[in-house]
Amino acid sequence: MTLAEHMKRTFSLNRHLVQRLGFTFITLMAIATVLPIVATVLYILIQGASAISLEFLAGFPRDGMRAGGILPAIIGTLYLTIGTAIFSVPLGIAAAIYLSEYAADTPLTRTIRIAIINLAGIPSVVYGLFGLGLFVLFLNFGTSILAASLTLSIMTLPVIISTAEEALRAVPQAFRTVSISLGATRWQTIRRIVLKEALPGILTGVILGLERAAGETAPILFTGAAFFLPQLPGSPFDATMALPYHLFVISTQVPEMPIQIQYGTALVLLVFVLTMNLIATVIRSRARAKRQW
Amino acid sequence: MNKIIIENLSLQYSDGTESLRNINLGIREKAVTVLFGPAGGGKSTLLRCLNRLNDLTEVRASAGRILIDGENVLDADTDVITLRRKVGMVFARPVVLPMSIRENLTYGLELAGETRRSKLDEAVERSLKLAALWDEVKDRLEDPAIALSGGQQQRLCLARSLALQPEIILLDEPTSGLDPISTGKVEAALTELKKEYTIILVPHSVQQAARTADYAAFFLQGELIEYNEGKALFTAPKEKRTEDYITGRFG
Numbered sequence: 183m184t185l186a187e188h189m190k191r192t193f194s195l196n197r198h199l200v201q202r203l204g205f206t207f208i209t210l211m212a213i214a215t216v217l218p219i220v221a222t223v224l225y226i227l228i229q230g231a232s233a234i235s236l237e238f239l240a241g242f243p244r245d246g247m248r249a250g251g252i253l254p255a256i257i258g259t260l261y262l263t264i265g266t267a268i269f270s271v272p273l274g275i276a277a278a279i280y281l282s283e284y285a286a287d288t289p290l291t292r293t294i295r296i297a298i299i300n301l302a303g304i305p306s307v308v309y310g311l312f313g314l315g316l317f318v319l320f321l322n323f324g325t326s327i328l329a330a331s332l333t334l335s336i337m338t339l340p341v342i343i344s345t346a347e348e349a350l351r352a353v354p355q356a357f358r359t360v361s362i363s364l365g366a367t368r369w370q371t372i373r374r375i376v377l378k379e380a381l382p383g384i385l386t387g388v389i390l391g392l393e394r395a396a397g398e399t400a401p402i403l404f405t406g407a408a409f410f411l412p413q414l415p416g417s418p419f420d421a422t423m424a425l426p427y428h429l430f431v432i433s434t435q436v437p438e439m440p441i442q443i444q445y446g447t448a449l450v451l452l453v454f455v456l457t458m459n460l461i462a463t464v465i466r467s468r469a470r471a472k473r474q475w
Numbered sequence: 476m477n478k479i480i481i482e483n484l485s486l487q488y489s490d491g492t493e494s495l496r497n498i499n500l501g502i503r504e505k506a507v508t509v510l511f512g513p514a515g516g517g518k519s520t521l522l523r524c525l526n527r528l529n530d531l532t533e534v535r536a537s538a539g540r541i542l543i544d545g546e547n548v549l550d551a552d553t554d555v556i557t558l559r560r561k562v563g564m565v566f567a568r569p570v571v572l573p574m575s576i577r578e579n580l581t582y583g584l585e586l587a588g589e590t591r592r593s594k595l596d597e598a599v600e601r602s603l604k605l606a607a608l609w610d611e612v613k614d615r616l617e618d619p620a621i622a623l624s625g626g627q628q629q630r631l632c633l634a635r636s637l638a639l640q641p642e643i644i645l646l647d648e649p650t651s652g653l654d655p656i657s658t659g660k661v662e663a664a665l666t667e668l669k670k671e672y673t674i675i676l677v678p679h680s681v682q683q684a685a686r687t688a689d690y691a692a693f694f695l696q697g698e699l700i701e702y703n704e705g706k707a708l709f710t711a712p713k714e715k716r717t718e719d720y721i722t723g724r725f726g
Contacts, residue, residue: 354570356568356570357572357573359566359570360566360570360572360632361572361582362528362531362559363526363528363559363563363564363566363636364559364560364563364582364583364586364635364639365556365557365560365586365639366582366583366586374582374586375572375573378573379573474573474574474619474620475573
């Protein structure tokens with residue numbers, strides 16, 4: 183074997199080794215990203231599962247929240263999510279349609295886009311303070327489901343707008359041209375073709391946005407969340423208990439709190455949010471399978 | 476008789492490119508008029524002026540008139556929706572809408588306010604027969620249109636314009652993506668259609684232009700160089716540039 187041949191052989195072995203090492207490293211890193219989520223879910227499941235019972239899900243808290251159930255918090259989170267959807271979904275989709283289908287590239291629309299991007303970056307506690315100032319005090323809605331829903335809506339809007347806009351833009355331009363050439367107006371084209379095709383993408387964005395709203399504590403802290411209520415809220419102007427805030431309260435504000443109740447509450451919140459996530463995933467994959475373009 | 480009269484038509488796009496320069500042209504009723512020439516000559520732009528599809532594009536300046544049945548369709552108060560029902564269009568790439576074969580055909584009619592099932596069924600059958608597609612799809616009208624072959628899709632696009640019973644059909648390189656057999660079917664359909672419709676075709680080759688043209692107009696860089704009956708233009712062009720192009724010296 184000549185020296186050159188020897189070196190070639192050694193280096194090619196090395197290349198092979200480097201390749202394998204690199205591949206292993208990347209695989210490990212990928213696995214590492216999955217670990218925290220799996221660990222969190224498992225840990226909360228193991229710790230909290232024993233707390234789950236009919237009384238826990240359908241009963242009121244008793245003994246200074248140290249026993250009983252979390253029904254008012256579950257119902258409250260449900261109300262807040264629905265309230266957020268009522269405001270943010272129509273507004274967000276309308277804004278996305280405007281930006282994707284109507285707006286020309288002008289200083290105004292560029293400003294709107296920058297505003298939306300920045301809106302997404304604002305810390306959620308700042309939204310809370312803003313909601314307190316605008317909805318609770320200035321508009322005099324009080325600490326209420328209404329004020330909290332509106333605050334969560336503003337926080338959710340950027341997610342809904344940007345995912346919906348992306349979904350609308352993904353619909354091929356040729357569909358619009360063809361539809362117009364067949365005597366459709368711009369709005370008929372949007373309603374009958376563009377929106378229909380973009381709907382799964384829009385829904386995914388809506389669910390992801392609402393999921394974030396459902397899990398937030400800071401924006402509802404000053405605007406609608408109650409420490410403890412002996413009955414369910416009766417109107418949008420009532421304050422409400424909510425899962426994330428309740429979890430905060432029982433974990434930090436109540437002495438001698440049984441640990442299973444804390445983890446049980448966390449588990450319910452986690453299942454609530456992950457179920458929404460699952461629905462979004464199912465919608466997306468079904469739509470992909472059915473898509474005709 | 477002229478169905479369309481184009482007078483002094485000029486058009487410039489917003490990016491500064493000039494697309495049409497002072498075009499004067501009469502388009503005969505119930506005949507195939509072919510607009511041909513090298514790419515960038517303004518043929519597609521001219522087609523898109525006829526149904527005002529250029530409204531969707533950023534046009535900086537346009538001048539002149541296009542009279543269809545004596546009415547200037549470039550007028551600001553033209554009802555473009557009615558115009559587009561009267562002037563149908565088939566594009567280079569077959570773009571079927573993401574719905575069933577049947578829905579592709581009834582889409583335009585439903586937008587026009589037709590709701591009677593019998594009328595819609597009638598239009599589906601009539602337009603598919605005109606586009607020579609009926610026998611191939613009559614048993615699967617509810618299938619997604621995307622499941623058709625490329626050639627079938629393009630005939631579906633033709634049928635889709637015909638369903639609106641237009642008077643004029645614009646075809647922008649309708650066979651550019653099709654195999655010779657499908658191309659033959661589309662061309663055969665056009666020969667039938669010209670008995671009833673005014674057809675303006677941008678062909679995808681000089682050969683196709685020569686095969687299909689009753690009348691032919693040669694466009695070069697936004698200008699109309701020569702217009703004549705198809706046979707005369709392709710056998711004895713008057714202009715040197717036309718001759719050079721059709722004999723393959725450039726293009």
